Amino acid sequence: xxxxxxxxxxxxxxxxxxxxxxxxxxxxxxxxxxxxxxxxxxxxxxxxxxxxxxxxxxxxxxxxxxxxxxxxxxxxxxxxxxxxxxxxxxxxxxxxxxxxxxxxxxxxxxxxxxxxxxxxxxxxxxxxxxxxxxxxxxxxxxxxxxxxxxxxxxxxxxxxxxxxxxxxxxxxxxxxxxxxxxxxxxxxxxxxxxxxxxxxxxxxxxxxxxxxxxxxxxxxxxxxxxxxxxxxxxxxxxxxxxxxxxxxxxxxxxxxxxxxxxxxxxxxxxxxxxxxxxxxxxxxxxxxxxxxxxxxxxxxxxxxxxxxxxxxxxxxxxxxxxxxxxxxxx
Numbered sequence: 001x002x003x004x005x006x007x008x009x010x011x012x013x014x015x016x017x018x019x020x021x022x023x024x025x026x027x028x029x030x031x032x033x034x035x036x037x038x039x040x041x042x043x044x045x046x047x048x049x050x051x052x053x054x055x056x057x058x059x060x061x062x063x064x065x066x067x068x069x070x071x072x073x074x075x076x077x078x079x080x081x082x083x084x085x086x087x088x089x090x091x092x093x094x095x096x097x098x099x100x101x102x103x104x105x106x107x108x109x110x111x112x113x114x115x116x117x118x119x120x121x122x123x124x125x126x127x128x129x130x131x132x133x134x135x136x137x138x139x140x141x142x143x144x145x146x147x148x149x150x151x152x153x154x155x156x157x158x159x160x161x162x163x164x165x166x167x168x169x170x171x172x173x174x175x176x177x178x179x180x181x182x183x184x185x186x187x188x189x190x191x192x193x194x195x196x197x198x199x200x201x202x203x204x205x206x207x208x209x210x211x212x213x214x215x216x217x218x219x220x221x222x223x224x225x226x227x228x229x230x231x232x233x234x235x236x237x238x239x240x241x242x243x244x245x246x247x248x249x250x251x252x253x254x255x256x257x258x259x260x261x262x263x264x265x266x267x268x269x270x271x272x273x274x275x276x277x278x279x280x281x282x283x284x285x286x287x288x289x290x291x292x293x294x295x296x297x298x299x300x301x302x303x304x305x306x307x308x309x310x311x312x313x314x315x316x317x318x319x320x321x322x323x324x325x326x327x328x329x330x
Contacts, residue, residue, distance in 0.1 A: 033081055040074055235294065235302070273329065281307040282323035283315070290317030
């Protein structure tokens with residue numbers, strides 16, 4: 001038997017031998033190598049279904065520990081079989097890698113030799129383009145700055161022109177305002193002079209009218225005073241007539257009012273003095289609207305003279321009542 005015949009089917013297929021298709025050969029070899037292990041794993045899976053979900057005693061724990069050891073042994077066996085089957089393939093893959101690495105290495109060295117030349121050209125071209133862009137940007141900035149300066153200069157000239165126009169307009173407005181104010185002041189002065197003249201004429205007219213009114217008032221006052229004097233003289237004459245006519249009646253009336261009380265009030269002293277009760281009529285105002293016009297002030301002296309000396313016993317608006325006072329004669 002040759003060395004090639006001793007290799008697994010997968011290795012022989014890799015070498016290009018006259019063999020069945022790779023998948024079928026590999027599947028056949030896996031069945032031969034791992035058939036017993038596959039049956040063992042199936043048995044372990046079925047046994048795992050009988051393990052309690054929760055352990056309740058030490059025996060169950062010991063049996064589970066032994067079962068886990070069986071699982072570990074099966075896992076170790078599977079790992080060993082996998083390494084045994086991969087060993088020849090790993091050797092072949094190494095040979096393939098080394099073969100193609102020689103060719104790819106030559107190609108990479110060619111690339112490493114030539115690529116820097118292209119990169120140098122690209123870098124030079126990029127640098128030229130960068131400088132061109134920078135120059136274009138510089139020219140654009142200068143053009144923009146020049147346009148900005150020209151715009152600023154134009155705006156400055158426009159502002160100066162506007163300022164000059166504004167100042168000229170302000171000067172014209174100031175002169176026009178001064179002219180209007182002068183005209184207004186002249187009109188006001190004229191109107192004031194006219195108003196002052198009218199006021200002076202009105203004042204003189206008012207003073208003349210007031211003077212005439214004062215003279216008329218003074219004449220009325222003198223006339224009124226004369227009438228009051230005449231009325232007072234008439235009142236005094238009337239009182240005198242009433243005093244003479246009613247003196248007896250008043251004394252008789254007063255004596256009736258006080259009756260024997262006055263006689264009972266006479267007191268004579270040891271030294272010859274005599275104390276008596278003397279009664280005179282007094283009054284109080286009860287309704288001023290009813291008082292006659294001649295008592296309208298009311299004049300206390302006049303009223304007392306009327307009720308005590310004139311014999312008046314009833315005056316509208318005045319209550320008349322007897323008032324007793326003590327008099328002493330020595």
